[in-house]
Amino acid sequence: MTGKKPACAIAIISRNGIGREVTDASLPITKKLSSRDIPLDIMHVVKCYHSKAKTWIESQIRRIPFPIRKILREVGVYCFRTDASVDGTVSRKRKTTDGRLSCHTSHFNEELDAIILFAKDVCIEEGTFNMFLHEVGHALDWHLGHKKFYISEYIDCGEPLDEHAALNPREQFAQAFEGWFRLRKRLNPSEFEHSKEDVKEKAPELYKLFQSLGEKP
Numbered sequence: 001m002t003g004k005k006p007a008c009a010i011a012i013i014s015r016n017g018i019g020r021e022v023t024d025a026s027l028p029i030t031k032k033l034s035s036r037d038i039p040l041d042i043m044h045v046v047k048c049y050h051s052k053a054k055t056w057i058e059s060q061i062r063r064i065p066f067p068i069r070k071i072l073r074e075v076g077v078y079c080f081r082t083d084a085s086v087d088g089t090v091s092r093k094r095k096t097t098d099g100r101l102s103c104h105t106s107h108f109n110e111e112l113d114a115i116i117l118f119a120k121d122v123c124i125e126e127g128t129f130n131m132f133l134h135e136v137g138h139a140l141d142w143h144l145g146h147k148k149f150y151i152s153e154y155i156d157c158g159e160p161l162d163e164h165a166a167l168n169p170r171e172q173f174a175q176a177f178e179g180w181f182r183l184r185k186r187l188n189p190s191e192f193e194h195s196k197e198d199v200k201e202k203a204p205e206l207y208k209l210f211q212s213l214g215e216k217p
């Protein structure tokens, strides 16, 4: 124990969060919402005191085609103000799929079935990839494997889009998902920034998958 207070959550409760207990008592959820508080047209409700973060996350959720949001409706999102250690919420020892420590890094957490976001990764799209959509990609990958495995491990993920995507098929899937949202790149894109066209060219099977999921009624 460091004696520090747990980080303050800008809590988000998933659609079925009402029935889903997060077992760790130290998780600083600020409020539980009832199901009627949750509009049907969004994947999650973001309850947060940081109105800019809430607005931004919700705007990102709205970019996700509705059929994909339906697949992801159980996924919760927790947005923390600080990237200091988040006591108790996520394991200190656990690593993310790309090998970083879970308690310092925005990531999709299988155990919580939730996206953990830190404020530093919110509202950012300049010069880097959209972290939230990348993590949504991981969540989608996991949910398509019925929360038993990552579907990316079983399908042809194509040619790695970048160094990060080359780490493993799950990172490729998440990067491709994020890139699938970008119709065109900025003038000087970062090496981690990809467009829909790049995904189509380098990861055609993933492109087809996202297209078909996005169009499902």
Ligand SMILES: [Zn+2]
Pocket (backbone or CB within 6 Å): 097, 098, 134, 138, 170, 171, 174
């Ligand atoms: Zn990742």
